[in-house]
Amino acid sequence: xxxxxxxxxxxxxxxxxxxxxxxxxxxxxxxxxxxxxxxxxxxxxxxxxxxxxxxxxxxxxxxxxxxxxxxxxxxxxxxxxxxxxxxxxxxxxxxxxxxxxxxxxxxxxxxxxxxxxxxxxxxxxxxxxxxxxxxxxxxxxxxxxxxxxxxxxxxxxxxxxxxxxxxxxxxxxxxxxxxxxxxxxxxxxxxxxxxxxxxxxxxxxxxxxxxxxxxxxxxxxxxxxxxxxxxxxxxxxxxxxxxxxxxxxxxxxxxxxxxxxxxxxx
Numbered sequence: 001x002x003x004x005x006x007x008x009x010x011x012x013x014x015x016x017x018x019x020x021x022x023x024x025x026x027x028x029x030x031x032x033x034x035x036x037x038x039x040x041x042x043x044x045x046x047x048x049x050x051x052x053x054x055x056x057x058x059x060x061x062x063x064x065x066x067x068x069x070x071x072x073x074x075x076x077x078x079x080x081x082x083x084x085x086x087x088x089x090x091x092x093x094x095x096x097x098x099x100x101x102x103x104x105x106x107x108x109x110x111x112x113x114x115x116x117x118x119x120x121x122x123x124x125x126x127x128x129x130x131x132x133x134x135x136x137x138x139x140x141x142x143x144x145x146x147x148x149x150x151x152x153x154x155x156x157x158x159x160x161x162x163x164x165x166x167x168x169x170x171x172x173x174x175x176x177x178x179x180x181x182x183x184x185x186x187x188x189x190x191x192x193x194x195x196x197x198x199x200x201x202x203x204x205x206x207x208x209x210x211x212x213x214x215x216x217x218x219x220x221x222x223x224x225x226x227x228x229x230x231x232x233x234x235x236x237x238x239x240x241x242x243x244x245x246x247x248x249x250x251x252x253x254x255x256x257x258x259x260x261x262x263x264x265x266x
Contacts, residue, residue, distance in 0.1 A: 002134045003241045004169070007036040007077075008229070010218040010236040012206035013048045013175075016056060021046045022067050029071050029079070034239040037133065039071075041081025042173050042204040043143045044093065049175035049208060050084075051121050053091035057084045068098040076100050078133065081173050081202075082109070082142050090123040095140050095173060097131050105129055109142040110151060118144075130167050136244065137167040139197075143174035146187045146201075150265060154195045154257055165257055168247055170195060174203045178215035181232075185217055193225040196251050198242050205235060223250040 009028055014020040029039060043049065046064050047056045058064055064083050072079045078099055085094040085106075093109040108125025112118040128151070131138045145151055155166045170191055176184045184201065192199040198221065205216040220228040220240060229238055251257065 002136065002244050004038065004134060004136045004244070005034070005036045005239060005241045006038045006040065006200065006220075007032055007034070007237065007239040008040050008200060008202045008218050008220065009042075010203060010205055010216045010231060010234075010238075011042065011045070012235055013042065013045065013204050013208070015048045015209035016050050016052065018046045018056065018064065021048075022064065026067065026071065028237055029075060032075065032237060032239065036075070036077050036239050038078045038080065038138075039075065040171060040173065040200060040202045041079070042202055043082045043175045044084060045081040045173075045204075046083050048204070049116070051117050053084045053086070053121050057086035057091050059086060065096065065098075065104075068096055068104075069102050072098045072100045073102065078131075080140065080171070091121060092125065093118070093122050093142060094125075095129070095142055097129065097140060105131055107140045107142070109145065111144045111148050113144040136169060136242075137165075138169045138171060139167040141170065141172050143172065143176060146172050146174070146184070146191070149191065149194065150263070152191055152195060153263075154197070154260065165196065165251065167195075167197060168244070169198045169200065169242065172199070172201045174201060175208070175214060176203050176217070178213045181215055181217050185219065185230075188219050189221055189225045189227075192221040192223060196223045196247075196254070196257055198222060198247065205233065223247055 082095040097105040107129035
């Protein structure tokens with residue numbers, strides 16, 4: 001059985017300051033001493049959660065993508081996190097999945113946070129991205145998506161006995177405020193239990209430009225809902241190895257996925 005080593009970076013982002021954020025994150029990434037295979041950054045890691053996309057959006061050949069490509073090559077690891085992208089005269093909160101060879105996949109946030117007006121400034125995505133690494137399948141989502149369990153729900157329909165899970169790890173990158181931290185922690189745990197997968201939530205820390213405090217609460221949770229790692233109220237760079245054998249054991253001992261509902265997301 002294979003293992004997967006991941007690193008989470010919980011950072012205090014500089015408000016709407018790309019240069020400072022990219023330099024700060026580069027220092028953290030290049031300082032990782034452990035061998036790692038996936039490095040996870042927060043949502044809108046180059047700017048913070050801004051509703052001013054016209055001032056900060058980039059094309060897919062922009063400077064931030066190039067920095068991610070450089071980091072990935074230097075660390076020989078996948079780099080992921082979301083940034084603001086302009087495409088066909090629309091703005092997207094787009095998660096980039098950058099590979100060490102310079103190729104990438106991406107996921108556009110489906111559930112836009114209308115409470116803060118995100119839906120007035122950004123276009124929603126309509127396709128999930130499930131990446132593959134060393135035989136691990138990884139479902140990639142962004143912040144507010146966490147509140148919508150159907151979007152993350154496993155579709156174990158590919159095997160005759162309905163036990164073949166669609167993915168093994170569920171990742172959320174976020175700018176989730178401290179005032180709703182209870183929901184963040186509860187929902188991350190619920191997603192791990194109901195989907196019988198590892199869940200990784202990577203949040204920012206510190207105040208943003210609207211004086212909203214983020215306490216981080218970045219978490220790694222196992223398929224039983226047990227917390228592997230949790231950190232709040234400080235910056236943090238953490239590396240751990242996920243165990244595929246332990247995941248398979250949980251799914252074999254508790255074959256709950258075979259009883260799941262059939263549904264189609266439109």
